[in-house]
Amino acid sequence: MILDIITSGLINGSVYALLAIGFSLIYGAARIVNLAHTAFYMVASYCIYFATHKMGVHPVLAMLVAIILVAFIGLAFYKLFIDPIREHEAAVLIATIAMAMAMQEIMLIIFTGDYLSVPSLVKGYLKIIGVKIAYQQLLTICVALLILAGVWALLKKTRVGLAIRSTAQDREVANLMGMNESRVAMITMGVSVGLAAFAGAVVVPLTVVNPHMWMHPLIFMLAIVVLGGLGSLKGSFAGAYILGFTEASVVFLIPLGAFLKGSVALSVMILVLLIRPEGLFGVAFEEER
């Protein structure tokens, strides 16, 4: 059973981590709470479905195209709807949720509410100590971890990463040091939406594509970033796996309450916040940044 929990927890956690880190990135760097983040994940899934099923494109190529396309859509959305109201946090919240709803309705009109799917990249399964793990799941875990490593490298080893981190630490000082804060925000938005699209790409062969598939991950993603500490990438990473493993444990330990896996995971978040209100890796006060 432990191996089952580890596998399921790793899969859930990796996908959540991809989403939550993208969300944290744009919040940390530009203080944008992008509630449309998981809607981009949904749009990427549809793009991949369309390319593979309607155009006959190879899934891997479809995934790459979808990631690039969705990243550009994200940038366009940023420029058109977020940038003009960036300084008004409440307006950004409302605008992004409206964007998400609009994307959902557009997908609903184009593809209807039918449940769709995309083929696995690798078929078959591996048996480890009696536990069957689909190759696609293993691939998903590996790719997700690889992407997370890539994001870490981008942030730590490149000039763009340095700019993003600097802006995240203190926008005003970064600006005073000659960084084009607006451009950094735009790049971060591109990376962030790209990560959401990547999450969509790695998870789409394992899931059912439908216009409402963004809602559940949105709630979880918000819970993760709050649990980990708003804007903290380390926190998002840890939070994603904590909630991923909690979900998996609920299914195995309380089968009758499998549908409660989300509620239990959110309760864990509340529990952590009661003990540590700033989240696992957050800072207590804005002034401390």
Place this chain on the structure above:
Amino acid sequence: MKIPKFLLSILLIACLVMAIGLPAYAAKVIKIGVIGPMKFVQGKGHWNGATMAAEEINAKGGLWVGKKKMKIELVKADSNEFLSMTDATNAMELLLTRHKVDFLVGGFRTEAVLAMQDMAMDYKKIFIGVGAASDEICTRVAKDYNTYKYWFRGSPFNSSYLGKTSFIHLGTVAAILKMSLHIPKIKVAVVAEKAMWTEGMIKACEVYLPKMGMEVVGVWRPSQVATDVTAELSAIQRSGAHIVFTIFSSSVGITFARQAGELKIPAAMVGINVEAQKDGFYEATERMGNYVMTLNTYARGVEVNQLTPRFVNTYIKRFGETPTYTADTYAAIIYSLAPTIEEAGTLDADKIVAILENREYAVPSGKIGYLKDAQGRHLHELKWGPGYLTSLGVQWQDGKLVAVWPNRWKAAKGAPEITYKGVVPYKIAPWVIEKYKK
């Protein structure tokens, strides 16, 4: 600029003629509101079935209502009930107040239908439910006949009978597994989505399966929209279940079948999986849904009675897919409402109710008769069993949805065997055979 007096008079007369004439014109049609989640397969079925019925009736010039011939006009209402109860009640309100429909067909989710039912009853409009299965919707008729008598169940039969039929399917598959694979005692894992309509069936499983000589190894309750059930599948495999009894009406049915097929979980899947009733299921599971068995209403090439082939074939020709049970709006209009309206010779709901509740008539899925409760009160609930409605047991075999039940089924000891034309034998998945064949 001054408007000449005569022009003003003509305008006024025109308005008057419009005001008087339009309702008179409108009165020449029978308005039927078709309500359902129109952006989803269930709603599409509602609309397609109703469209076919209206086209057939109108092609014959309409229905005789007394001495007048009236055509059918359908009004489509998207209840969006999977996502919003408010949308469902708003859609119903529009049908009743703006469109002033004469009759209503459709509805899918019990939670939404209960609310929509109350609204229709307030306006004393006959509402034939095609989709929701909860018993409660009909027990309301018996408890408060004067208020709820305008409600009739059209399809499917209620949750209790759905459960009963599914248990018969389960028993049939268990017997096949026992005989073919020499399994002494069948272990069953019950997997039911978290929804109101499944509660009664889960309780029934825990009570009746041991009485049927089977062991319930566990009950799993994933969310209706779970996108990953590998954890549940691993736990089920560990439990040593030979059969997974599924109770699904939502997208989790696809996820579950796909992942079970991918991981080759050595257990036969039987029960209710609404997604598996649709032609698109095999593709939606990326061809992993083979050997899934579910209760269903229609299947290509299967003849329940003489009305089945005509309906199924015309539907396939017209819409390119096999009808699911929400397409029974066709039967609700063409076999339930139309003859009753003609017999009553009026659109008066009370007169139609009085005739309809006592009628017994053939529909493409069997024969409809309405039940009364133990105290003899009308329920407007569908009769179940041989000679009435039994439904089908269908299985995905080599990418095709075929009927496997009833196949030499005896409803009771000594009762005659029932086999519908076009039914084929049940197939056990090769990986289940591989696991248990000694």
